[in-house]
Amino acid sequence: MFKNFFKVAFRNLLKRKGFTIINISGLAIGMASAILILLWVQNEVSRDRFHEKGDRIYRAYNKSIFDNKLQCWSTTPKILAPTIQKDYPEVEEVTRVHWGANLLFSLGDKRLNVRGTMVDSGFLHMFSLPLVKGNPDKALSNTYSIIVTEKLAKKLFSDEDPMNKVVKIDNRDNFTVTAVMKDLPNNTMFDFEYLLPWSYMKARDWDDDNWDNNSTMTFVMLKQNASITAFNNKIKNITYDHLKGREKIEVFMYPLEDQYLYNRFENGKPAGGRITTIRVFTTIAMLILLIACINFMNLSTARSEKRAKEVGIRKVVGAMKSSLITQFLGESVLIALIAAVIAIVLVQLALPSYNLLVKKNLRLEFGNPYFWLAGLGFVLFTGLIAGSYPAFFLSSFRPVAVLKGTFRKVSALITPRKVLVVAQFTFAIALIICTIIIQHQINYAQQRETGYDRTNLAYVFLCGDMEKNMQLIKNDLISQGIATNISKTSAPITESWSDSWGFEWPGKDPNDKTDFYRFCSDGNLVKTTGMKIIQGRDIDLINYPTDSTALVLNESAVKAMNLKNPIGTPIKDNGIDWHVVGVVQDFILQNPYEPMRPMVVEGPKGWFNVVHIKFNEANGMQKNIAETEKIFKRYNPEYPFEYKFVNEEYAQKFADEETTATLARLFSALTIFISCLGLFGLATYMAENRIKEIGVRKVLGASVANITALLSRDFLRLVIVAIVIATPIAWWAMHNWLQHYTYRVPISWFTFIVAGVLAIVIALATVSYQAIKAAVANPVKSLRTE
Amino acid sequence: MIKITNLEKIYRTEEVETIALNKLTIDVKEGEFVAIMGPSGCGKSTLLNILGLLDDPDGGSFIFNGVEVAHFNERKRADMRKHNIGFVFQSFNLIDELTVFENVELPLIYTGVKPADRKKRVEEVLDKMQIMHRRNHYPQQLSGGQQQRVAVARAVVNNPKLILADEPTGNLDSSNGNEVMELLTDLNEQGTTIVMVTHSEHDARFSHRIIRMLDGTTVTENILI
Secondary structure: OHHHHHHHHHHHHHHOHHHHHHHHHHHHHHHHHHHHHHHHHHHHHOOOOOOOOHHHEEEEEEEEEEOOEEEEEOOEEOOHHHHHHHHOOOEEEEEEEOOOEEEEEEEOOEEEEEEEEEEOOHHHHHOOOOEEEOOOOOOOOOOOEEEEEHHHHHHHHOOOOOOOOEEEEOOOEEEEEEEEEOOOOOOOOOOOOEEEEOHHHHHOOOOOOOOOOEEEEEEEEEOOOOOHHHHHHHHOOHHHHHOOOOOOOEEEEEEHHHOOOOOOEEOOEEOOOHHHHHHHHHHHHHHHHHHHHHHHHHHHHHOHHHHHHHHHHHHHOOOOHHHHHHHHHHHHHHHHHHHHHHHHHHHHHHHHHHHHHHOOOOOOOOOOHHHHHHHHHHHHHHHHHHHHHHHHHHHOOOHHHHHOOOOOOOOOOOOHHHHHHHHHHHHHHHHHHHHHHHHHHHHHHHOOOOOOOOOOEEEEEOOOOOOOOHHHHHHHHHHOOOEEEEEEEOOOOOOOOOEEOOOEOOOOOOOOOOOEEEEEEOOOHHHHHOOOEEEEOOOOOOOOHHHHHEEEEEHHHHHHHOOOOOOOOEEEEOOEEEEEEEEEOOOOOOOOOOOOOOEEEEOOOOOOOEEEEEEOOOOOHHHHHHHHHHHHHHHOOOOOOOOEEHHHHHHHOOHHHHHHHHHHHHHHHHHHHHHHHHHHHHHHHHHHHOHHHHHHHHHOOOOHHHHHHHHHHHHHHHHHHHHHHHHHHHHHHHHHHHOOOOOOOOOOHHHHHHHHHHHHHHHHHHHHHHHHHHHHOOHHHHHHHO | OEEEEEEEEEEEOOOOEEEEEEEEEEEEOOOOEEEEEOOOOOOHHHHHHHHOOOOOOOEEEEEEOOEEOOOOOHHHHHHHHHHHEEEEEOOOOOOOOOOHHHHHHHHHHHOOOOHHHHHHHHHHHHHHOOOHHHOOOOHHHOOHHHHHHHHHHHHHOOOOOEEEEEOOOOOOOHHHHHHHHHHHHHHHHOOOEEEEEOOOHHHHOOOOEEEEEEOOEEEEEEEOO
């Protein structure tokens, strides 16, 4: 019986090539889109959920009230981990993971700047990041031991065995390779090519026992059967107790497996996070697939008259309704299977570009049996969804009606087919509206006044002899006309590396816990970055020798401190007495979507990691870079010259939203394309079915325009209904999305008009081809056809 | 074989009620060849559909082979139909996507006959209908007469006790029409009961008995042999 079904199915597919192409290509594009999105979703939801002991691993978080809100954050004191290890028997392992840093690796003539970090030895026992060589119990036991990834081993030692090889790091210490780690998978938060033991932090005097200094990540693995609730209750006052009640900070353990997907906290409680984006994209994937299935349903039922006779005959010769349902479902599964094969080819072709777009390394796991199982499930799901309505629709035909020719298609005001077309276009139009609004929001934030001039501004991380020779570097750059100004800072001007609620100023309310960004500059920051001074002056150690403790506030800080005359105000921070010498206009340091936050720029007595260079725009940038590299090489010969442009780094702040916008654009274009494919198919059938009517109307004097309008009107009505339904849905979705941004674009009614007109134009263009074709046909010919 | 008593069928729309069969009573004996005649709209085809268990009556009794089938559900009707009844239509009603062989094979698939037996049975029937040489052709590649012979082959392949023919020569020229009538006569002579609806007096003369209908009921019966 199945052989017979497939025979008929194949012959039907071959016989009606046009519709087969529309059906299969629509389904294939829909499936390919869904697969691409689901690959991304799968990667996202598997992030750090692959660790064998993951259900016992937690990350330490703090909870405290500041800025009048109960806030949670995950940087912890360095002393927290050893204290937990020592005092809590229910803890099996604990590790600190320091922030990743680029260090110079020297080996013979090789000089590589490599990203890595420092961890406790517990790291190797907690996380499923296996060693391919070396012993996890001993690999980090010596201060000067190093674990390298396979990739770094290859870069450093080519094909030689890396074990026990020595490499010089940061141009000062020699490390011996004690283990090689398998390269990190692309679904982990960790990003390193080497691991150094935490004891090296001590050796460099980077470690501290300060319970006030939240400066590293702490991970804890509980023993089997230990209760996390009980542990959280025990540990919550650990920082508070060690600070002798100075700060009301509560510590809690948050599951490792949740910390990526549920990374947002509101009032001290988890409140979603990344999972929202994942759910949105999963819904989009399902809806795109559904739209492709709707095409299939519509085209199958539109062709019902062609299949009606077959249904009648099969019923006459003894087919049950159930066997016909099986047959039609089988057909749709077959078509889904063919579409899936094409979809896999499309996905393979699209993956390189898609990976660049989503910044991941996604791939189809052909070697994994679960891939094939999931693929089979996907095909069955799609086939059954797409085939369900046609199967029940076709199998319900009464043989008497179809065989006697009294069967006629339904032309009611509301038919399932019309409902499906409206559903398709509702989704497509809603996506167009969302895409436009997302793009508006990005443009809105991008056009926001930054508060400084990003052009020709670059920065370099301080390393090696750079700091020692800074004055010489500065002199050369300025005297050769390469740069107009240079300033050392604590962090790049596009990032906030430090913040504190511990500043003290005259008249401060003792309960005030306003959080201030903390930034440092050795002077001339205003000139280098083009910030605007509102009051006083910039920090200038050459002309004002007391400026080593000078400090500049931004406008928001003046407001937050409630200073009437800020210049000269003494401000205490970290045991140093600073004095305000100037006030600058607010500028965006961290998040362009957030309101300006209060900020303090501390003078030369601060700490420095970065040098900002304002290049001379009179020279070409290529020349500026080449000359700068020569100067840096002269004064810091051991290190490669690496720089970043502020403009490019600032643009990175929009990367997530840009990716969302690009994906929204891509998938709305695909959705429209799939919907139009279906509409084109329906229009073709409509033109075929109404061929006699068209002929008669033409004979009676209807013009081509009359006929085209007649045939397009029905579809136009459906698209207008879709616009009416899509408008409030899209408004609601975008209104909610925009609530995540404090600095947000208002939703304009014009967006809805643009999307509506666009949808109408696209639908009309799709339908009118068939309509015009039918309208210009010779009526004699069409009447003879009947 | 068939005993119909006071059979009723009424078609209703929102505004009109049409009585298609009005307390119709007919008997057909096993091995009989009965022709049903009458003007268009007299209820011939409705009767044939009910006899073929394609439609159900609104009243009366329909006993087929001693079993009351008037109120059988869809499943029972399909089961009864596939084992006992063959159909021949005016417009042949072959599936365009299947070859001659596959069209004839179709009823055997639904009755669960094994592939080897199906092949043997289909070939026998095609041979008998002298259409074996066209076994791999599609319906649209055949003449009208050949298509109707395929339809007859499909109707008899399951060895039904009853063949229902709805104007079987209506779309054929006289020569092909005669050939089809001779095929039906042969089948009847071999023991198959045939009930045929026709407008053609010529075709009706091949039968044993002509039942004439008007307004949903019988008006005369002519016994020819």
